[in-house]
Amino acid sequence: MRILAIESSCDETAAAVVEDGRRILSSVVATQIDIHKLYGGVVPEIASRQHIEAISTVVENALTEAKLKLSQIDAIAVTAAPGLIGALLVGVNFAKGLAFSSGVPLVPVHHIRGHIASNYLAYPDLEPPFLALVVSGGHSNIIKVDGYTDFTVLGRTRDDAAGECFDKAARVMGFPYPGGKYIDEAAKKGDAKAFNFPKTKFADAPYDFSFSGLKTAVINTCHGFKQKGEELPVNDIAASLQKAICDVLTDKLILAASETGINKIVLAGGVSANDGLRENVTAACKKDGYELYLPPKNLCGDNAVMIASQGYYEHMAGVTADMSLNASATAAIDKGIG
Ligand code: KG4
Ligand code: ZN
Numbered sequence: 001m002r003i004l005a006i007e008s009s010c011d012e013t014a015a016a017v018v019e020d021g022r023r024i025l026s027s028v029v030a031t032q033i034d035i036h037k038l039y040g041g042v043v044p045e046i047a048s049r050q051h052i053e054a055i056s057t058v059v060e061n062a063l064t065e066a067k068l069k070l071s072q073i074d075a076i077a078v079t080a081a082p083g084l085i086g087a088l089l090v091g092v093n094f095a096k097g098l099a100f101s102s103g104v105p106l107v108p109v110h111h112i113r114g115h116i117a118s119n120y121l122a123y124p125d126l127e128p129p130f131l132a133l134v135v136s137g138g139h140s141n142i143i144k145v146d147g148y149t150d151f152t153v154l155g156r157t158r159d160d161a162a163g164e165c166f167d168k169a170a171r172v173m174g175f176p177y178p179g180g181k182y183i184d185e186a187a188k189k190g191d192a193k194a195f196n197f198p199k200t201k202f203a204d205a206p207y208d209f210s211f212s213g214l215k216t217a218v219i220n221t222c223h224g225f226k227q228k229g230e231e232l233p234v235n236d237i238a239a240s241l242q243k244a245i246c247d248v249l250t251d252k253l254i255l256a257a258s259e260t261g262i263n264k265i266v267l268a269g270g271v272s273a274n275d276g277l278r279e280n281v282t283a284a285c286k287k288d289g290y291e292l293y294l295p296p297k298n299l300c301g302d303n304a305v306m307i308a309s310q311g312y313y314e315h316m317a318g319v320t321a322d323m324s325l326n327a328s329a330t331a332a333i334d335k336g337i338g
Pocket of ligand 2: 111270
């Protein structure tokens with residue numbers, strides 16, 4: 001079964017064709033980062049307009065790259081939630097038009113379910129059940145994946161996501177948006193013990209995260225140096241911040257694995273491209289004997305192949321939407337959408 005998928009939840013307009021949920025026939029991603037960089041973050045109105053301008057060409061290119069016509073596509077999958085509402089609506093409406101005109105099913109996909117599915121494309125043998133750590137610009141979750149469409153959230157962030165913490169800290173340190181990858185690079189040259197940044201724990205919710213205190217601590221540290229007219233020890237701050245984030249993510253993930261008895265672990269989302277996190281989790285899994293799946297770096301960020309893959313499993317589970325499908329800025333991963 002060939003699925004054409006569309007992703008437009010944030011600042012990438014993406015389309016892809018995937019066969020049977022696992023074989024990539026094409027993948028096109030048009031990023032808007034250079035435009036949002038000028039403002040230090042994503043401007044929702046600009047994102048929507050950019051999606052409108054890009055979407056026809058991106059979809060057309062995905063079909064051309066796959067050497068297929070629309071009439072050879074068996075279903076259209078689309079990210080319907082969560083994300084920026086105006087941005088999501090562009091993809092949802094375009095997908096509705098394609099599904100209606102070609103008479104094939106329309107399959108709504110949850111963006112975070114998609115991130116998890118990016119691993120199915122890299123690892124042909126990977127199947128649920130497993131435990132997933134999903135870390136992106138908007139989400140930090142530990143999720144029990146019991147089946148392709150069966151999810152239970154074990155841990156969530158109480159405030160900022162890990163990616164948001166990376167990006168906001170990077171901004172005060174003078175890096176361009178999105179700053180996560182610049183922190184990652186600077187951290188390799190710094191001393192992770194230089195600053196003792198806070199690591200939040202909740203007695204009543206051992207898998208929950210909180211990154212706003214850490215973000216504030218880093219911002220205050222940077223302001224302190226600036227007020228004294230001293231040069232920022234950028235590499236040391238980056239290394240210490242990255243260690244604080246990665247230690248918390250790894251410790252809670254391993255605790256969840258040990259307490260649930262699940263021995264297969266999967267990482268997903270933009271922040272899973274972070275080398276410090278990959279090394280940390282790899283070492284912890286090796287030490288405790290867990291099987292680890294890391295998404296390839298080109299599939300960590302937003303793309304449409306992950307939506308096509310998850311769309312395949314949603315379709316197999318009987319999930320389809322009619323022309324009344326709406327986008328939603330928020331949506332629980334364990335409930336159906338559409
Ligand atoms: O999954 P994603 O592309 O979009 C959302 O769904 O949010 O994640 C984007 C986030 C940004 O915060 C970005 O800074 C972060 O992923 N990111 C990284 C790295 N590469 C991307 N964070 C830390 N280290 C990286 N190497
Ligand atoms: Zn994402």
